[in-house]
Amino acid sequence: MVGSKKGLTFRYLIAFALLIVMVFPYLYMVLNSFADWTQVDNKLVPTEFTMRSYEWLFSGGEAGIARPWLKAFFNSVIVSTASTALMMVTGAMVAFALAKMNFKGRDFINNAVLFQMFFPAIILLIPTFLIIQNAGLYDTYTAMILPKAMSLWAVFMYTNFFRAIPDTFIEAAKLDGASNFQILYKIVLPMSKSITTVVFLFLFMERWTELLWDMIVVRSDGLLTLNVLLSQMFGPYGGYPGPMYAASVLLTVPIIILFLFFSKQFKEGMQFTLK
Template sequence: MVGSKNNKRTRLVILYSLASILLLVMVYPYLYMVLNSFADWKQVDKKLIPTSYTLQSYSWLFTGGESGIARPWLGAFFNSVIVSLASTALMMLFAVMVAYALSKLKFRGRDTVNNFILFHMFFPSIILLIPSFLIIQKLGWYDTYWALIIPKGMSLWAIFMYTNFFKAVPTVFIEAAKLDGAKDFQILYRVMIPMSKSITSVIFLFLLMERWTELLWDMIMVQNDNMLTLNVLLSQMFGPYATYPGPLYAGSVLLSLPIIILFIIFGKNFQQGMQVSLK
């Protein structure tokens, strides 16, 4: 008995040690980025863990460094917030409406629409980049929020996820709501959406993260410094400011911080949603 307990304890120690090592391997790149964003410039990329810290890198970002011309970091941050939240809201709005129609309504061509969505999910979106750019120019949306928000306001992946979830909802709830006189929109927003909070957290976080980190589209659609998003502004630093790694790390921290905060806030709902989506 004593030997078996010792063996079990030894296995647990080994497993926890391996898990701790793997966790450190996954977390360390971000930790390295954060530490070097605060590190003294003489120690940036010189040590695995810097020993001297300063706010010089962040001060350099917001004051313009040696040029004295401050880059629009705060403006770019708010542009990213506006564009990401608006695009995510549109994606989720369209997703729940289309998914409800595909899962609970009967109409001619429903299977065709569903198959088209599945096909388009495997279609490389970069092929449509040039036609989309020309359409934006024709509409006069270039260098505007419309160009950054509207074309990114539809997510086939979100439609697919909501459709599969809504199909699993028993029709008895919908029939009961119809007996009470509820219309389809009322059923959607008073029955289906409240029942899908867990999967909604997963979809919201993934869509927001995808839109927040979008680079190619934002880089092509705007040139005005006042319209730049945070990731585009950060990408522009790698050329002329490549010799200043500290500010690059600081900009990367600013870009990733909101996503990390959201995951911390919605972590519990995210885990529940992942469990539901994998069933």
């Protein structure tokens, strides 16, 4: 359905117009983070610029209360990295067992994973909080990491991908005396780079932008993630729109850079997941 040359030009025009509309909120955010404070939210495209919003953010504002923005940024990095790394390791391990090992109870585990994946998770929120509290983990990094150390979606994605890898590769390695961990680490995972990128990006993004869980298990200023700090600082009655946009930029830009950095592998990986 590519159509005529004229039709193609028309489609490119529409596509660019749509793209501008879609990324407009981001542009608005970036421009307003640099906008003169009299123009923030008053103009669609600001004309006068200043660094004041960023200065305010990092100096702690007029009240002089230094808000731990950088600390929050690093908290987010620590929590998201640890959590994502664990989710990927556990995901690949379990998926390897489900896809490439033959053992009693495999079908049961496979069905349990699928069942749990589609189970409404909201029912688990309160008791999971209580488990963390009773384990003495309230208000710690561990509280944010441990309940998110495993992703059933990652298990599901890896299982599907591993199943497509021919058994002969694994049997050959087996004959060479490789252990299961070696097979997973040295043969299966290197063959799964594209899917690993997709899984990593989705998991990291989701962890980076988590609000509800991080909000209820952490109270100390020094432990808040950037997303939670942003939410609390600029809640329903928050003032200072300029710094609000600056903080939003701080939260959004790293994830976009990460995504663009991996965009080529991401495209390849998505081809598989969309089949």
